[in-house]
Amino acid sequence: MTDFPLPNISTDLTGQVAFVTGTTAGLGRRFAQVLAACGAKVVVTGRRVDRLEALSQEINASGGIAAAIAIDMTDRDSIRAALKEAEAIFGTVTILVNNAGIPDAQRAVKIDDPLMDAVFDTNLIGPWVLSVEVAKRLIDTGLSGRIVNIASVAAFNTTAQSAATLYSTTKSAVVRMTESLAVEWSRYPINVNCIAPGAFSSEMMDGMLSRMGDISQHFPRKRICQPAQMDSTLLFLVSPASECVTGTVIKIDDSQGPR
16 A cells, blocks of 8 residues: 555545435435435435335444435426425535436326326426436535436337336436536536436336346346445445536446447
């Protein structure tokens, strides 16, 4: 070990306020835990209040700082109210992780209007509204911020066997949203980036496995990845290491996606 200066490798998030959607299970739960472990004050959000409260208590008991706020990502008033509540508790949100999402698991011709609206609102419209609201506040205060959107390798790769065409469509739009907002806000210290995971263990993945069987056997490495294997990518995108990175999509596909 030498004294060579490395100013941009810290993952210390002390003083940062993180707002994470979809934290009641899976990737979102892990994201909240990781951000809290690195010193951020974390707002955990979702619809299942009992799980939110349990996660908040768990983070606080382990020495972190967290607050639980219910949110409905299909309701714009709920989104804006949750952000205001978060600000009242911790101050301006400087890290946003748009993680909440739902699958369609239906052929396009079988999707009814309520399901179509729910998928579009949860996966795309809600993250758009929340990103814009967070950015407005960062611009007004002059604070720097990091927005990380969670897409999917499904945004880039669909197959004839896929029954998630609407999910894929919304996740493709999340990728484009990331790129567009990054350009618009590049005059400010606001970085907007995206993670596109492959097959990671989660409630959504469990549902897919129950319908389709063990799809991992069709992958080169024959495995489902674990949420902890995404920690370093998330921390890179919210830490000083990614100071000059904006509008970027990082695939974590374990060689499952197209080459």
